Amino acid sequence: MKIKSQRNFWSGLMFIAIGLSFAWGATNYSFGSSANPGPGYFPFGLGLILAVLGALVIFTALTIETADGDPVGAFAWRPLLIILASVALFGFLLPRLGMVICLPLLVIASSVASDEFTWKASLINAAVLIALSYAVFVAGLKLTIPLWPTMFGA
Structure with missing residues (x-):
């Protein structure tokens, strides 16, 4: 499979890594319930949402063609x-x-x-x-x- 946008691919991969890291880190805290959420409830959900968004960004990087491949520039x-x-x-x-x-x-x-x-x-x-x-x-x-x-x- 060809990467059609390097910038989107690497940013999507970064979103997935950060999202899963936060979700994994939130498992050390109490989740509570939906009616009474604990300290791990919000970071876990937010981490999963970030990982899903990263997967969507990677999907677009693999499916939507860009003119020059959208190369990643120098790191600032x-x-x-x-x-x-x-x-x-x-x-x-x-x-x-x-x-x-x-x-x-x-x-x-x-x-x-x-x-x-x-x-x-x-x-x-x-x-x-x-x-x-x-x-x-x-x-x-x-x-x-x-x-x-x-x-x-x-």
């Missing part, structure tokens, strides 16, 4: 490392600096990885993300997420 290491470092920095700084300072740092630092980076778009994105995160996680779900640095109080 710089943006990948910048985004990974930004997320790790966010996880480290959130308990110390709070959400109001860490979210803009995350957005701006990860936006630098893009060729289309602008300060205006990054700051607007950060403001919207702070407002939505506060509304969903703090006000809606009542999660205890520090909003400000610990030196400024609760």
